[in-house]
Amino acid sequence: MQIYKSQKDLTSALEILASQDKKLGAAFEEYGTPPLRKRSGGFPGLAQLLISQQVSTAAASTIHGRFVELIGEVRPENMLALSEAELSGCGISRPKQRYLRILAEAVVSDGLDFKKLDKADNETVYKTLVSMTGIGPWTAECYLLFILRRADMFPAGDLALQHGVRIMYGFDDKPDAERLADFATRWSPHRGAAARLLWSYYNGEQAKKR
Incomplete structure (x- = not known):
């Protein structure tokens, strides 16, 4: 049960993902490590x-x-x-x-x-x-x-993640939760890092349109 305890942990996970997935790697190069903000439990x-x-x-x-x-x-x-x-x-x-x-x-x-x-x-x-x-x-x-900062969680029902993956990977349509959950298995055991980067990527891409 891996946990991201620090910004360094998240960066290390993203570096691994970037070496395995060129599209995530390009997003990581452009947007860097998203902040690992502390939230009330x-x-x-x-x-x-x-x-x-x-x-x-x-x-x-x-x-x-x-x-x-x-x-x-x-x-x-x-x-x-x-x-x-x-x-x-x-x-x-x-x-x-x-x-x-x-x-x-x-x-x-x-x-x-x-x-x-x-x-x-x-x-x-x-x-x-x-x-x-x-x-x-x-x-x-x-x-x-x-x-709880669990490292391998991926909220596949999140609309921003669905649109982020659609844009990044050139899907014709927004993947539904089931399809996205299946797609995200490639990033295990760092699906949480992938999700954080995808949110950052999606927000960044949307900002470019404004």
């Missing part, structure tokens, strides 16, 4: 991912910022004390409010122990998270990739 981190589901990066940042300003310390008890009107005022949809409450209740009742979960293997973490209402593959995989 446990309830705060998973709540942020829930809020980020199916909205743009900019919208997710705005909504989450309002949520943090409202709640103060992002703790499950504080989440449960918020009203529907307050959460709606942040821009959080009713379904997501329900998911956040279910998550908060699970933590408060000791049904979800992040200290134990975060030490578990990838499969256990993934299965535990997707068993919860409102948490799908993308959210579970992003928790593993960004918060």
Whole structure:
């Protein structure tokens, strides 16, 4: 169970990928190593991912910022004390409010122990998270990739990754999650590094069009 503990670890993984895949190598040469930002784990981190589901990066940042300003310390008890009107005022949809409450209740009742979960293997973490209402593959995989920094995670359902691969490899159509997951096996055991570089590549290519 490999983990990216530092920027150096991520760079080393990308250097390996660049030597094996010319297209990733060209992207690495142009964009370099993406920053390995530290993100909050446990309830705060998973709540942020829930809020980020199916909205743009900019919208997710705005909504989450309002949520943090409202709640103060992002703790499950504080989440449960918020009203529907307050959460709606942040821009959080009713379904997501329900998911956040279910998550908060699970933590408060000791049904979800992040200290134990975060030490578990990838499969256990993934299965535990997707068993919860409102948490799908993308959210579970992003928790593993960004918060736990697991090296071989690839959120194949992510639209930016799908478009990034389409552009980089000249696909006629955007690959769906199943096709992209199969395609990404070539980058194992460094699929997480490939994903980070592909996000950087896609954002860079989009910026060139502006």
